[in-house]
Amino acid sequence: xxxxxxxxxxxxxxxxxxxxxxxxxxxxxxxxxxxxxxxxxxxxxxxxxxxxxxxxxxxxxxxxxxxxxxxxxxxxxxxxxxxxxxxxxxxxxxxxxxxxxxxxxxxxxxxxxxxxxxxxxxxxxxxxxxxxxxxxxxxxxxxxxxxxxxxxxxxxxxxxxxxxxxxxxxxxxxxxxxxxxxxxxxxxxxxxxxxxxxxxxxxxxxxxxxxxxxxxxxxxxxxxxxxxxxxxxxxxxxxxxxxxxxxxxxxxxxxxxxxxxxxxxxx
Numbered sequence: 001x002x003x004x005x006x007x008x009x010x011x012x013x014x015x016x017x018x019x020x021x022x023x024x025x026x027x028x029x030x031x032x033x034x035x036x037x038x039x040x041x042x043x044x045x046x047x048x049x050x051x052x053x054x055x056x057x058x059x060x061x062x063x064x065x066x067x068x069x070x071x072x073x074x075x076x077x078x079x080x081x082x083x084x085x086x087x088x089x090x091x092x093x094x095x096x097x098x099x100x101x102x103x104x105x106x107x108x109x110x111x112x113x114x115x116x117x118x119x120x121x122x123x124x125x126x127x128x129x130x131x132x133x134x135x136x137x138x139x140x141x142x143x144x145x146x147x148x149x150x151x152x153x154x155x156x157x158x159x160x161x162x163x164x165x166x167x168x169x170x171x172x173x174x175x176x177x178x179x180x181x182x183x184x185x186x187x188x189x190x191x192x193x194x195x196x197x198x199x200x201x202x203x204x205x206x207x208x209x210x211x212x213x214x215x216x217x218x219x220x221x222x223x224x225x226x227x228x229x230x231x232x233x234x235x236x237x238x239x240x241x242x243x244x245x246x247x248x249x250x251x252x253x254x255x256x257x258x259x260x261x262x263x264x265x266x267x
Contacts, residue, residue, distance in 0.1 A: 020120075021201045023164040027057040031225050033167060034203040036194060038215060040240075041229025047207045048074075048173055050227060052083045055169060055205075059092045062163045064203070067094045068108070070181070071173035100172075100181050102189045109193060112200040115166045118159075124148070125157035170197070171205040186218045194219050230261045 021033050031037075039047045058064055067087065074080045074096055084094045097104075128145045129152065135141060141149070172190075175181045181190050197204050208215055215223075220243060231237050237257060241250035248256075 019198065020165045021167055021198075024063050024167045025061045025163070026063050027061045030054075030057060033063060034198045034201060035225040036197060036219075036223050037203070037205045037225040037227065038220070038223045039205060039207045039227040040209070042209055042231075045229040047209075047229070048077070049079065051171060051173070051205050051207055052079065055171075056083070056086070058169065058203075059087055059090055064092055064167050064169045065161060065163070066092060067169045067171065069094060069096045069171045069173065070100050070175055071096070071171075072098050073174050100175065100178060100190075102180055105189050105193070109189070109200060112166075112168065112202065115161075116201060119161055119166050122157050122159045125152055128152075129156050165201060167201050167203075169203045169205065171207070173207040182216060184216055186216050191216065191219060195222055228257060231257075 019033075024033055026032055039051055041047045055064075055067060059067075075098065080096075084096070087094050125148060128141075128148050131145065132138075132141065132149055132154075138146065170193075172181060180188065183191050193200070193202075194204060194206075206215060226240075226244070228240065237254060238250065241253040241257075244250075244253055
């Protein structure tokens, strides 16, 4: 094989595709919005506590406007009830559902889209309003801009999303084994959502006791944040490391995993 240097070959620039939700603040040194997270650990390992601590950090940073949580057990846990009360005091309501209903979830996705569309319309109105405030005469405005101002009754537009582009967190806990949630064929509403969640301005948190027979493989390949608890099975650890080999060498991940667990235990 011979390497040949190409001459007079220019790669054209493309428009910046910075997501609109990046205007939302995030906690220092924490993952950017919007992540697809898998929090994996055995029973009573601290998965829910870890998820709640993370969410509290994002709530304090005003990263989310509302959190949706599916779990058959959450409403019976004192720490979760306390989390809900604290979050609502900070202006972030938590909607908790004991059971997952696919039809309701499809409606929720439609609501996400409508809220985003309304906010985008608000931004257009705000731009027209700001232009109107600066111009010396309405002759400087186009017919479309004048029409929009008429619709606004010549008043400054308002939005309920005071912290920027709409942003939500969506969580599933104790849902492994529910085929309506974790479809092995990846044809359900959740599977499609987990692939397109960023386009709906949602961060996703999946809490699971298992990996291979819990979260479908097609979805695991799309996970951007893994939180892994202590695991005594070298085989299970290697399986996870092999799946993440496109991001980090398996041996490196296994070493980091062991070091992190020891640090937590002895720290």
